[in-house]
Amino acid sequence: MERIYDTIIIGAGPAGASAAIYASRARLSALWLDNRLIPGGQIADSGRVDNYPGLPGISGADMGEAFAEHAKKLGMEPVREEVKEIRVTGASAEGAPVAGRGPAKPLFLVTTSKGQYQAYTVIYAAGAAHRHLGIPGEEELSGAGVSYCATCDGAFYRDLETAVVGGGNTACEDALFLSRVCSKVYLIHRRDQLRADAVLQDLVKKCENIEILWNTVPDSVEGEEEGEVTGLAVRNVADGEIRTLPVPGIFIAAGMIPNTELVKDLVQTDDGGYIIADETGRTSCPGFFAAGDIRTKTLRQVVTAVSDGANAVNSVQTYLLI
Numbered sequence: 246m247e248r249i250y251d252t253i254i255i256g257a258g259p260a261g262a263s264a265a266i267y268a269s270r271a272r273l274s275a276l277w278l279d280n281r282l283i284p285g286g287q288i289a290d291s292g293r294v295d296n297y298p299g300l301p302g303i304s305g306a307d308m309g310e311a312f313a314e315h316a317k318k319l320g321m322e323p324v325r326e327e328v329k330e331i332r333v334t335g336a337s338a339e340g341a342p343v344a345g346r347g348p349a350k351p352l353f354l355v356t357t358s359k360g361q362y363q364a365y366t367v368i369y370a371a372g373a374a375h376r377h378l379g380i381p382g383e384e385e386l387s388g389a390g391v392s393y394c395a396t397c398d399g400a401f402y403r404d405l406e407t408a409v410v411g412g413g414n415t416a417c418e419d420a421l422f423l424s425r426v427c428s429k430v431y432l433i434h435r436r437d438q439l440r441a442d443a444v445l446q447d448l449v450k451k452c453e454n455i456e457i458l459w460n461t462v463p464d465s466v467e468g469e470e471e472g473e474v475t476g477l478a479v480r481n482v483a484d485g486e487i488r489t490l491p492v493p494g495i496f497i498a499a500g501m502i503p504n505t506e507l508v509k510d511l512v513q514t515d516d517g518g519y520i521i522a523d524e525t526g527r528t529s530c531p532g533f534f535a536a537g538d539i540r541t542k543t544l545r546q547v548v549t550a551v552s553d554g555a556n557a558v559n560s561v562q563t564y565l566l567i
């Protein structure tokens with residue numbers, strides 16, 4: 246435990262991988278932690294990624310592998326340990342400068358499933374997870390017609406009919422995005438009014454190829470065994486009527502759950518639980534930087550996550566110097 250790292254990177258998704266690559270090239274001493282067996286974070290669960298520049302049509306698993314391989318070439322490999330606790334423990338030993346660079350800094354003590362580590366800074370890139378509906382067929386057909394990201398997968402449904410489940414801003418934005426790609430979009434909402442901002446509601450209601458199914462809940466996803474989605478069974482909560490929408494694509498916009506439970510007492514988060522930080526990654530806790538899906542931002546994608554990882558390392562370098 247005597248060793249003090251310049252930074253501990255938590256998460257081996259796109260943001261963490263990018264941070265590891267930049268940290269290695271900046272000659273920072275870095276420990277990289279992740280709790281999954283396969284690299285890539287969420288993107289490893291995607292069958293096909295078609296919006297990352299230079300790699301059209303790559304599978305999410307291959308993309309995760311490619312990120313990890315790149316980092317490995319630079320001497321960085323994620324250590325498979327689950328982070329359980331992060332604490333600030335006071336100034337570095339006897340107020341000594343940080344590894345010969347800047348003035349003394351508080352230390353972070355990171356406790357994992359296997360041990361404890363110290364660092365002057367933390368890059369927290371622990372990501373987020375899409376909230377699932379828990380209806381029959383959803384898990385089995387995830388990635389085969391069930392999607393949680395219209396920006397990621399909408400283009401695969403050009404000129405086809407799709408359904409969006411939800412009633413908030415994301416659901417309305419997804420429906421509007423899909424209306425420009427698909428022949429028709431059903432917006433399934435369990436209440437008789439949407440929760441989205443008024444301006445989005447207006448746009449959705451005026452859009453000719455969006456049909457809102459009010460007071461309606463999804464019942465089950467229909468599809469061929471180990472095949473593709475063929476439809477979405479929906480139920481009207483007012484009269485109990487069940488019908489099947491013959492859609493090959495279902496977009497679930499039920500919100501995301503950021504992995505911030507561990508740090509909610511350490512840094513400021515917004516109402517949705519995301520760490521409040523701009524693209525520099527700086528948070529309310531000096532020395533603690535947030536990168537990727539975990540932070541407040543408008544677009545949660547691989548391309549924005551890798552950018553965050555690079556920016557966070559840049560911020561770490563500046564922080565260690567001054």
Ligand SMILES: Cc1cc2nc3c(=O)[nH]c(=O)nc-3n(C[C@H](O)[C@H](O)[C@H](O)COP(=O)(O)OP(=O)(O)OC[C@H]3O[C@@H](n4cnc5c(N)ncnc54)[C@H](O)[C@@H]3O)c2cc1C
Pocket residue numbers: 255256257258259260261278279280281285286287288289290291292293294295296297326327328329370371372373374375388393394397398504507536537538539545546547548550
């Ligand atoms: C099915 C699917 C398809 C998608 N398709 C696309 C697409 O086509 N294009 C696109 O740009 N984006 C896509 N996305 C979104 C994209 O995957 C995310 O925006 C991106 O992965 C975010 O990267 P991240 O590094 O911030 O977090 P994540 O990818 O979530 O990585 C976080 C990592 O931290 C680990 N972690 C969390 N907590 C701990 C802990 N306590 N200890 C140790 N490790 C921890 C997690 O296990 C994970 O490995 C898709 C997402 C999904 C789920």
